[in-house]
Amino acid sequence: MAVRLDDKHVRDFIQPHELEAIQCQVEAAHQVLHQGTGLGNDFLGWLTLPDDYDKEEFARIQKAAEKIRSDSDVLIVIGIGGSYLGARAAIEFLHSPLYNNLKKDTPDIYFAGNSISSSALNDILSLCEGRDVSVNVISKSGTTTEPAIAFRVFKKYLEERYGVEGAKGRIYATTDKEKGTLKKLADEQGYETFVVPDNVGGRFSVLTAVGLLPIAVSGADIGAIMQGASDAAKAYANPSLDQNDCYRYAALRNILYRKGKAIELLVSYEPQFTMVAEWWKQLYGESEGKDGKSLFPASVTFSTDLHSMGQFIQDGTRNLFETVVLFDKVRSELIIEEDPNDGDGLNFLAGKPMSYVNRKAFEGTVLAHTDGGVPNLVLSIPEANAYEYGYMTYFFEKACGISGYMMGVNPFNQPGVEDYKRNMFALLGKPGYEAQKQALEQRLQ
Amino acid sequence: MAVRLDDKHVRDFIQPHELEAIQCQVEAAHQVLHQGTGLGNDFLGWLTLPDDYDKEEFARIQKAAEKIRSDSDVLIVIGIGGSYLGARAAIEFLHSPLYNNLKKDTPDIYFAGNSISSSALNDILSLCEGRDVSVNVISKSGTTTEPAIAFRVFKKYLEERYGVEGAKGRIYATTDKEKGTLKKLADEQGYETFVVPDNVGGRFSVLTAVGLLPIAVSGADIGAIMQGASDAAKAYANPSLDQNDCYRYAALRNILYRKGKAIELLVSYEPQFTMVAEWWKQLYGESEGKDGKSLFPASVTFSTDLHSMGQFIQDGTRNLFETVVLFDKVRSELIIEEDPNDGDGLNFLAGKPMSYVNRKAFEGTVLAHTDGGVPNLVLSIPEANAYEYGYMTYFFEKACGISGYMMGVNPFNQPGVEDYKRNMFALLGKPGYEAQKQALEQRLQ
Numbered sequence: 083m084a085v086r087l088d089d090k091h092v093r094d095f096i097q098p099h100e101l102e103a104i105q106c107q108v109e110a111a112h113q114v115l116h117q118g119t120g121l122g123n124d125f126l127g128w129l130t131l132p133d134d135y136d137k138e139e140f141a142r143i144q145k146a147a148e149k150i151r152s153d154s155d156v157l158i159v160i161g162i163g164g165s166y167l168g169a170r171a172a173i174e175f176l177h178s179p180l181y182n183n184l185k186k187d188t189p190d191i192y193f194a195g196n197s198i199s200s201s202a203l204n205d206i207l208s209l210c211e212g213r214d215v216s217v218n219v220i221s222k223s224g225t226t227t228e229p230a231i232a233f234r235v236f237k238k239y240l241e242e243r244y245g246v247e248g249a250k251g252r253i254y255a256t257t258d259k260e261k262g263t264l265k266k267l268a269d270e271q272g273y274e275t276f277v278v279p280d281n282v283g284g285r286f287s288v289l290t291a292v293g294l295l296p297i298a299v300s301g302a303d304i305g306a307i308m309q310g311a312s313d314a315a316k317a318y319a320n321p322s323l324d325q326n327d328c329y330r331y332a333a334l335r336n337i338l339y340r341k342g343k344a345i346e347l348l349v350s351y352e353p354q355f356t357m358v359a360e361w362w363k364q365l366y367g368e369s370e371g372k373d374g375k376s377l378f379p380a381s382v383t384f385s386t387d388l389h390s391m392g393q394f395i396q397d398g399t400r401n402l403f404e405t406v407v408l409f410d411k412v413r414s415e416l417i418i419e420e421d422p423n424d425g426d427g428l429n430f431l432a433g434k435p436m437s438y439v440n441r442k443a444f445e446g447t448v449l450a451h452t453d454g455g456v457p458n459l460v461l462s463i464p465e466a467n468a469y470e471y472g473y474m475t476y477f478f479e480k481a482c483g484i485s486g487y488m489m490g491v492n493p494f495n496q497p498g499v500e501d502y503k504r505n506m507f508a509l510l511g512k513p514g515y516e517a518q519k520q521a522l523e524q525r526l527q
Numbered sequence: 528m529a530v531r532l533d534d535k536h537v538r539d540f541i542q543p544h545e546l547e548a549i550q551c552q553v554e555a556a557h558q559v560l561h562q563g564t565g566l567g568n569d570f571l572g573w574l575t576l577p578d579d580y581d582k583e584e585f586a587r588i589q590k591a592a593e594k595i596r597s598d599s600d601v602l603i604v605i606g607i608g609g610s611y612l613g614a615r616a617a618i619e620f621l622h623s624p625l626y627n628n629l630k631k632d633t634p635d636i637y638f639a640g641n642s643i644s645s646s647a648l649n650d651i652l653s654l655c656e657g658r659d660v661s662v663n664v665i666s667k668s669g670t671t672t673e674p675a676i677a678f679r680v681f682k683k684y685l686e687e688r689y690g691v692e693g694a695k696g697r698i699y700a701t702t703d704k705e706k707g708t709l710k711k712l713a714d715e716q717g718y719e720t721f722v723v724p725d726n727v728g729g730r731f732s733v734l735t736a737v738g739l740l741p742i743a744v745s746g747a748d749i750g751a752i753m754q755g756a757s758d759a760a761k762a763y764a765n766p767s768l769d770q771n772d773c774y775r776y777a778a779l780r781n782i783l784y785r786k787g788k789a790i791e792l793l794v795s796y797e798p799q800f801t802m803v804a805e806w807w808k809q810l811y812g813e814s815e816g817k818d819g820k821s822l823f824p825a826s827v828t829f830s831t832d833l834h835s836m837g838q839f840i841q842d843g844t845r846n847l848f849e850t851v852v853l854f855d856k857v858r859s860e861l862i863i864e865e866d867p868n869d870g871d872g873l874n875f876l877a878g879k880p881m882s883y884v885n886r887k888a889f890e891g892t893v894l895a896h897t898d899g900g901v902p903n904l905v906l907s908i909p910e911a912n913a914y915e916y917g918y919m920t921y922f923f924e925k926a927c928g929i930s931g932y933m934m935g936v937n938p939f940n941q942p943g944v945e946d947y948k949r950n951m952f953a954l955l956g957k958p959g960y961e962a963q964k965q966a967l968e969q970r971l972q
Contacts (some may be wrong), residue, residue: 163834180650183627196831198888200861200881202798203624227888228830230871231863231881238864267870285835344846345791345823353647361924364835371839379836380825385673386642388947389608390730390809391824394816399823403791416645418676419683423918425712426675430957436676438643439955442941443643443672446950446972454946498841501899502833505891509883512875526890 084310084473085462087327091448092403093456096337104333104488105323111487112321112329120487122494127281128479131289132311132472135185139276140304143291146254146274147298151188154252155213158206158236159194159296161220163364164226164284165256168475169193170298171361172288175466176302178413179353191462195232195350207239212360215240218299220256220292223280224264227506233264256291277345283494285364286479289472303468310472318480322325327461328477331405332485333458338403339377339489339512343457345402347395351440354466355407356383369486369493376489385443396454403457408444411465412437529755529762529909529918533771534779536893536903537718537848541757541782545641548767549778549933557774565932569940572726573924576734577756577917584721589717591699592743596633600658603651603681604741605640606665607673608809609729610701614638614741614918616806617733620911621747623858624798633746640664640677648677652684659687663744665701665737667723669709672951678709681696701736728939729922730809734917743774748913755917763925773922776850777930783848784822784934790847792840793826795912797887797913800852801828807923812937814931821934830888841899848902853889857882858909876922 099409114120123506150157159169170193173181177202182190194206217231217240240249255268256276268275276291278284287293289311298304318328335346346366348359359381370376380402382391395402418439420432431439448458461477463470486493508515508522534541559565560574568725581780582864588932595602604614615638618626627635635658664678664687685694700713701721713720721736723729732738743749763773780791791811793804804826815821825847840847863884865877876884893903908915931938953960953967 120574148947162831166831167835177757178646180651180654183654184650185653185656190572196834197796197798197828198830198885199797199857200885201858203861203881204859205623205629208630209625213629218699224620225872227873227884228834229882230873231876234576234864234866234871234873235861263870263872267868317818333651344844351642352644353642353877354644360835367836367839371836371843373842374845375775376839376843378823378825378839378847382824383642385841386607386611388640389944390612390805391812391816392813392947393941393943394821394823396946398812398816398821399789400819403822412644414649416648416680419679421679423712425669425708426679427708428672428675431676436643436648439672439676440643440645442954443947443951445954446952447947447969449950449967449970450946454943482755496838498838498843498899499834501841501895502837502888504890505894507891509887509890510876522890522894525894 084314084325084470085285085477086462086525087330088460088462089330091452091460092334092338095341095451095457096334100252100337101323101330101333104337108323108329108484109321110334111332111484113369114487115483121492125281125283125286127279128286128289129483130315132308132315132476133289135308136277139291140294142274143276143295143298143304147295150216151301153214154189154216155297156190156192156210156215157216157299158210158217159193159220160217160229160232160236161193161292162196163225164287165220165229166196167194167322167357167361168288168293171213171357172293172297172471173300174357175354175471176297176468177300179356181300186301189299191296191300194236195229198228198231198499201409203235204310207235209364210239215243216252216254218254218256219264219296220278221264222258222284223262224257224267225262227503230438254295254501256295285368288475298479301383306468307472310469311476314473314480318477329484331459331461332481332488335377335405336425336485336488338457343401343403344378346377346379347402347404348379349384349404351384351405351444352409352412352466353383356381360382365478365482367497369482370489370491372491372498375491384447388447395451395456398415399416400455404451405459406444406448408460408462409465413466529759529915530772531907531924532775533905533907534775536897536905537779539897540786540902541779545782546778549782552933553768553774553778553929554766556777556929559932560928563578566860568939570726570731570939572724573731573734574928575760576727577753577760577921580735580753581722584736585739585753587719588721588740588743588749592740595661596746598659599634599661599749599830601635601637601655601660602741602744603655603660603662604636604638604665605662605674605677605681606638606737607641607671609732610665610674610737611641612802612806612809613733613738616802617738617742617747618745619802620799621742621913622745624801634744636745637739639681640674643673643676648680652680653770655684660683660688660701661697663699663701663740664709666701666709667703667729668707669702669712670707672948699740701740702960728862730813733806733920741896746829751913752917755914756921759918759921760944763922773926774929776904776906777933780850781930781933782911783902788846789823791822791824792847792849793824794829794849794851796889797854797857797911798828798831799858801826804828809958810927810965813941813944814927815934815936817936817943820936830891833892840896840901845900848904849896850904850906851889851893853905853907854910855907858911880961892894
């Protein structure tokens with residue numbers, strides 16, 4: 083199996099019979115998920131997506147990516163939440179968090195429309211100066227405030243630089259297949275469009291055009307990504323905890339939650355995983371964080387954060403557990419060399435690969451943290467390539483579906499995200515929201 | 528006052544008499560801090576640093592920064608924990624998270640030696656190709672594994688490119704004033720050295736040479752930073768909660784903790800604050816996370832993370848509160864323009880500054896989240912400039928000292944950080960750590 087779960091470091095915290103006791107809940111979750119009888123069953127498209135995705139559209143994605151690579155120095159990806167995190171995570175994971183800074187023969191890829199910061203938007207505008215630009219705007223409806231503001235700015239920018247006609251060939255819209263304001267505009271203008279499927283929620287959408295177009299522009303092999311996801315779908319079809327690491331992950335985190343662990347810390351030892359952890363936080367936080375329940379998802383990158391959050395993890399409030407993601411093989415190796423001087427006392431490491439030291443840091447840490455009362459789940463992944471990315475993505479998505487049903491929530495809605503928007507629209511005086519404005523303003527006095 | 532605390536949005540959660548009741552504990556914390564009679568009193572140098580810092584060294588920092596700006600395209604800053612986060616946070620805060628990508632007349636600044644990832648180190652090495660490089664290595668002892676490995680690599684790199692003599696003029700060591708292997712090496716080689724003071728812990732060291740040299744290289748006004756910190760030191764000298772927003776922040780977070788809030792989420796609406804939040808996580812996590820106690824420090828950047836963690840915050844486990852940091856004035860503004868088409872329905876915002884929309888997003892969110900049962904503290908800062916950076920830094924540092932004493936811990940040590948290191952050294956076969964190796968390896972089987 084491509085993703086392997088080692089639960090050795092939770093054995094001081096969880097007895098074998100606890101897994102046995104929860105097996106029937108896992109099976110129940112498996113049934114409602116696969117039979118589509120649970121809450122949120124309108125949004126189960128991600129489950130079979132790795133095999134039944136639209137092959138014609140997939141080919142168009144690859145062609146569009148090729149065109150963008152050939153005529154653009156910069157791709158601006160406009161989207162927020164699930165229309166932002168997946169693609170960015172994949173690009174940093176498959177290349178580097180410094181993708182835009184490193185020498186390469188693919189375009190720089192910047193993400194806009196994921197905040198309301200004018201400073202951030204102006205920065206990205208300034209990066210386009212003197213360089214050829216394409217835009218991929220991603221929004222199911224076209225009216226989400228953040229991407230809509232950014233797209234207004236970039237549409238105008240492209241039209242000024244390339245003319246209205248020229249701009250049309252540089253704008254790619256990923257949106258609803260038939261309705262919504264962005265779809266309407268795209269059809270009027272003749273932008274190439276890709277589909278946000280109706281039955282795939284934003285946080286589960288990275289393996290649709292939402293994620294795949296920007297990822298393909300970065301030069302990553304999106305066919306291999308889908309193959310990895312497809313193999314994972316087959317591997318995680320058996321509801322027995324003995325034979326399904328994905329379900330075992332879901333079960334163990336529920337057990338730990340029920341023992342009072344309130345926080346799950348996703349840990350890695352490679353900075354290229356940091357944005358995947360941000361994607362994971364949305365996946366789990368938004369799927370399970372409702373009805374007053376659920377694990378708070380947080381993340382750290384070690385050893386960096388052993389020198390910031392390490393003290394708390396070792397010895398602070400005992401309300402957390404760690405899920406560590408390891409890679410068997412690193413993207414690029416470095417051998418520590420002998421220094422005749424040895425002033426730093428590191429010669430005992432001479433000739434050793436740095437990845438060996440990083441692995442020993444993990445081993446030392448997992449023992450220290452479990453000694454400190456922090457259970458550790460360990461996920462091992464062969465390497466950070468496209469195939470494994472697809473496999474890992476499906477692992478986390480399916481574990482999330484199972485875990486959410488075990489938690490007793492609807493894992494596929496996000497009603498709480500609307501509350502701030504309603505208030506914001508009222509305070510902004512948006513037509514249709516006038517009623518609450520005054521009452522809200524009073525509360526701000 | 529430069530930093531203002533608004534506690535209106537905790538009033539549904541905290542009664543006025545609760546602050547009154549805790550005033551005596553604030554005063555007690557103030558006394559032990561200022562009289563130096565509390566735990567960890569060897570590390571109180573940060574308290575008076577904004578006024579009694581070494582002026583001669585400060586001038587040397589500015590001169591060195593000028594030299595680096597004149598002879599280098601890239602500065603590599605090697606350090607971890609407190610020798611990394613402060614400078615990076617300040618540079619992103621004062622310029623942009625895209626500082627290295629934006630056009631500018633100051634060097635790119637990359638941070639190395641803050642992980643054991645060979646991929647990350649190789650990436651940074653590759654960025655140096657064909658560009659003039661200087662290195663600032665920051666380590667009190669010179670033997671911390673991560674920066675020591677990175678410095679070994681970069682020392683050799685500079686010596687190969689510039690010759691042994693040429694390299695000496697490009698290496699700046701920030702280290703102990705007299706002892707340790709880095710100080711010894713620096714003296715032997717004739718590197719210019721700066722001091723990590725004995726009485727300032729790593730996480731409190733950003734206003735020493737540790738932070739100031741890289742910050743000065745970025746072109747920021749470090750004199751203004753120190754002035755801001757000095758003014759904050761004067762402003763927060765009065766122990767009365769009525770007159771000290773810094774102490775009120777410390778008191779309120781302790782009250783919320785004692786009411787069962789386990790997580791403090793530091794929130795901002797500007798991506799340029801994101802790394803400051805990482806610095807804050809070390810400051811609070813490492814100062815207070817001990818003896819099985821303390822708030823788990825986490826952070827989000829809105830509105831980005833309203834579309835990922837927003838659901839959890841609105842409606843998940845009710846174990847958290849938010850501390851929101853706002854800026855009265857943004858770094859750069861953008862006016863939303865009229866669109867004759869208005870397909871996105873945003874014309875009701877035409878003519879409005881984006882910062883106005885961002886402010887309404889905050890207002891809508893603070894009301895939604897408090898309605899959802901999440902107390903909100905709000906800190907307002909005039910703008911993200913050097914003076915306010917210094918002021919804000921001192922605010923958070925002093926609040927941390929007061930809060931830690933109120934929490935009943937030693938806010939200035941970090942014993943738990945050593946545990947993983949001991950294990951790692953044993954597993955790596957470091958001389959002197961042989962005894963535990965076998966026992967640890969057995970536990971990993």
